[in-house]
Amino acid sequence: MGKVVGIRFRNGGKVYHFDPADMEVKKGDFVIVHTEQGVGLGEVVEGPFPGNEKVHPKELKKIQRLATADEIHTYSENLRSEEEAGKYCLERIQVHQLPMNLVDVEYLFDRSKIIFYFTADGRVDFRELVKDLVRRFRTRVELRQIGVRNQAKMVGGLGICGRPLCCATFLKNFHPVSIKMAKEQNLSLNPSKISGACGRLMCCLQYEYDTYCALKKGMPKMGKKIETPEGRGKVIRQNLIDRRVTVLLESGQEIELEIDASEPRKKKDK
Template sequence: MDREKLSDKLADIVPEKVTTVRNNGSCKGCPRHSTKLHVYDWLHDYPEMQDLTNMVEVQFKNTRKGYYLNSNKIDLNKGDIVAVEASPGHDIGTVTLTGKLVEIQMRKNNYREDSISGPKRVYRIARPADMEKYELAKAKEEPTMIRAREIAEGLGLNMKIGDVEYQGDGSKAIFYYIADERVDFRQLIKDFAAEFRVKIEMKQIGARQEAGRIGGVGPCGRELCCSSWMSSFVSVSTSAARYQDISFNPQKLAGQCGKLKCCMNYEVDAYVEASRKLPSREIVLQTRDCDYYHFKTDILSGQITYSTDKNNPVNLETISKERAFQIIEWNKKGKKPPRLAPETETSDVKEGDIHNDLLGDQSITRFDKKEAGGATKRRKSRKGRRPDNRNKKGRPPKQNEN
């Protein structure tokens, strides 16, 4: 009999020590094993919420997750390593979410169970025999990926194999690949099955999904959105950069996947809404001195900068959008203001006014007392003054004796 099958039979007869990884190294709402597609369990302090459903969320390698039914009523906590149902055999994953939030995540990710067999089940908490198989299967992933790339290149296929993931029991391997066009990999699957002796599954992913599986840190200093929380990817166009007045620099607009950054879509709706409340950039503001042309706009703050030259920054003036609308209304009536900026902005600032200038407010002379006339008192010379506590002879005054 095979050694692995024998160990499984003995495990069913002799109770083995349960092996698991509890979530003791972090807060109760955070999973410990991985930060990819992390979901904070903000209902972990409510025990009644944990018993509302038997479904649990299990995470596998990188960003692959699945939802399984805890039909055996096993006491599962975040961080437990479990054996779950797979086709064929079983898989090994880590519990990342339990309770009511699992149903919310299932609706968010458009989870659909099999109409014939129903939801897949959680078999048990992983035993040492399961973990031994799991470690042996994971050790094959790197050499398998290198060999798979060599086979694909030998067949002349225009595709890139980005990652290989073995099932927990080693009976199946998932090959993640990227291709710009449709690839006929029927012969490739036959060569893979003959080479690796496992069931083969080919899964096509995009450049953003590949970046999420690999992980990394973005230019903002935080972990990549596609690796930490984003599961559905929307198309990003250059119009999002145009609405936000971002310079069209390919090195700054592109992320680690080589595509446009997903974060460009986060605030584009706010910019579009704010730009509707601004005057048109084609309108020329007329004053008594000269005409002003649009130069640049700070959309969120509503500050608009105008120039006296149409193509070059000359005599730049920055005004608010309210002032711009006011001048436009005057120009329609045939009126021209004396200057672009309002009178209050061009008036001289008084010496005692404070305008939140950190350096100016912290002057070292701010505590000095000034005289009414503006001149400070001069101390008398030592020759012309007499101390108050001495008499004419220079002796201290006598004290009254009681």
């Protein structure tokens, strides 16, 4: 398999992989490709790098050519038009008093269609809104409802870690995240501590989940009663990285026990 490049068509959008063929392209180049929605202009954000048959299909779509200065100018004009369309759409949403939140606006490169992305708690009757938008922009109009995770990806921002949101920077796809992942990593189950900007469980909970599951193998579970050199006790805390557990003995004494060692270490008095 040959080289592969990753192309993004919108800020914070999904990265799509294409075959550069014999073209010399690099990060930051704008290129013209054929997509399911027609001709598209995108920015090279990954590669080129060797393709992986386990990840990429055998026949990737090829890059047609580098974008011209005029096409890049058209792309910039589309971005300005999107901003104006967003303001008008917000105005009409208020006029019709629709329970929806406009997130983003996207013009196709050839301006054959304009897409309005929005979030809402349920179904919204936006037929009158569509009529207003079609009369104003004289092109095909699509209103596409998205989830709150996609909203965070499009809008961007900073996480509680102080860094830009993973979904808006490098995450290509969303993966299922469960409360079990937080429990396995002994994290606080306080919603404000484990929820992202979207209000859902943070995507980063899955990053080290497999590692913690592997570290827990062979470790006594929380609450389990075990025999120690100093007597029988119950596991009350775990330190997976150091492979130590804190055991509360029947005598009321707490000791730290290294799982791979036979000698316990008494817990220091505070």
